[in-house]
Amino acid sequence: MKVLITGCHGQVGRELMLLAASYDCEAVGVDRDELNITDQNAVVQAIYKYSPDAIINAAAYTAVDKAEDDVAAAQAVNATAVSYLAEACANADIPFVHISTDYIFDGRKHGDYDEYDVVSPLGVYGETKLAGEEAVQKFCKKYYILRTSWVFSAHGNNFVKTMLRLGAERDVLGVVADQYGKPTSANEIARVIYEMLTSHKQAWGLYHIAQSEVATWFGFAEAIFAEARSQGVALKLSTLNAIQTEDYPTPAKRPANSELNCDKLEQTFKLNIKPWKDSLADVIKDLNHV
Numbered sequence: 001m002k003v004l005i006t007g008c009h010g011q012v013g014r015e016l017m018l019l020a021a022s023y024d025c026e027a028v029g030v031d032r033d034e035l036n037i038t039d040q041n042a043v044v045q046a047i048y049k050y051s052p053d054a055i056i057n058a059a060a061y062t063a064v065d066k067a068e069d070d071v072a073a074a075q076a077v078n079a080t081a082v083s084y085l086a087e088a089c090a091n092a093d094i095p096f097v098h099i100s101t102d103y104i105f106d107g108r109k110h111g112d113y114d115e116y117d118v119v120s121p122l123g124v125y126g127e128t129k130l131a132g133e134e135a136v137q138k139f140c141k142k143y144y145i146l147r148t149s150w151v152f153s154a155h156g157n158n159f160v161k162t163m164l165r166l167g168a169e170r171d172v173l174g175v176v177a178d179q180y181g182k183p184t185s186a187n188e189i190a191r192v193i194y195e196m197l198t199s200h201k202q203a204w205g206l207y208h209i210a211q212s213e214v215a216t217w218f219g220f221a222e223a224i225f226a227e228a229r230s231q232g233v234a235l236k237l238s239t240l241n242a243i244q245t246e247d248y249p250t251p252a253k254r255p256a257n258s259e260l261n262c263d264k265l266e267q268t269f270k271l272n273i274k275p276w277k278d279s280l281a282d283v284i285k286d287l288n289h290v
């Protein structure tokens with residue numbers, strides 16, 4: 001199977017490129033320079049040029065806070081461009097895999113969110129990602145939309161790398177302890193996408209993919225520092241304080257709870273999603289060897 005991967009230098013894009021061969025897939029990776037997905041003509045041409053059997057869209061406008069003041073750019077990448085990709089896939093009659101986010105929920109629910117829960121984004125990033133989901137559903141029949149959360153990897157910008165940097169620089173750090181979610185490694189997202197595509201189940205639709213178990217950012221930070229220390233990483237940090245969201249104001253509001261329920265994915269594709277602590281150990285190992 002030949003897959004065209006947009007945003008191939010992002011966290012998930014990179015893992016998709018690395019894992020393709022182990023699923024006997026030929027991956028053609030394109031990032032903004034080779035295929036700017038906001039250019040509809042370029043999207044159509046890419047299908048002619050590469051003749052893929054499926055497209056995986058790992059490209060997105062992911063700067064959650066910046067999006068609040070950069071609405072047009074976020075909309076162009078997360079919504080309009082997704083409609084171009086979805087329409088092109090529908091016309092070529094090939095599957096479209098698209099990644100979405102937990103930030104389409106407002107976080108007011110007690111308990112985890114499944115695929116049938118009401119969506120109500122709190123900010124521009126979530127609104128534009130939701131518009132992207134709607135575009136996929138409007139144009140395509142053969143699609144997988146995968147909502148995920150709190151993505152980390154050894155590359156790009158993410159919470160794990162930020163914590164390790166701050167932990168090396170500072171004695172004391174405060175981390176938000178009243179937002180709940182599920183950290184998810186880019187590698188596990190990529191693995192699950194290939195499992196879905198190569199299963200040939202064609203159980204098209206919307207799925208949640210997040211790693212067990214639920215954490216707060218504070219709990220995630222504790223686990224990051226514990227794992228780093230156990231791997232011999234030198235840290236200056238001596239005190240990690242639990243703070244509240246109101247003590248760490250950000251331009252974009254975050255959901256207080258974005259715990260994703262992944263039963264539909266696990267049951268439909270007979271998959272076991274790994275716990276994030278296992279992936280965290282691998283990512284810190286990778287960072288140690290960079």
Ligand SMILES: NC(=O)c1ccc[n+]([C@@H]2O[C@H](COP(=O)([O-])OP(=O)(O)OC[C@H]3O[C@@H](n4cnc5c(N)ncnc54)[C@H](OP(=O)(O)O)[C@@H]3O)[C@@H](O)[C@H]2O)c1
Nearest residue numbers: 007009010011012032036037059060062099101148150151
């Ligand atoms: N990161 C998270 O915590 C998180 C959480 C939930 C869901 N998600 C979703 O998961 C997916 C993957 O996220 P990620 O963390 O891997 O993102 P990422 O590391 O920010 O990578 C996104 C990639 O998209 C590229 N891109 C941006 N605009 C583009 C355009 N117009 N044309 C082509 N490429 C473009 C970026 O290139 P440049 O570097 O040139 O901009 C970058 O390589 C996204 O759909 C995101 O919304 C992420």
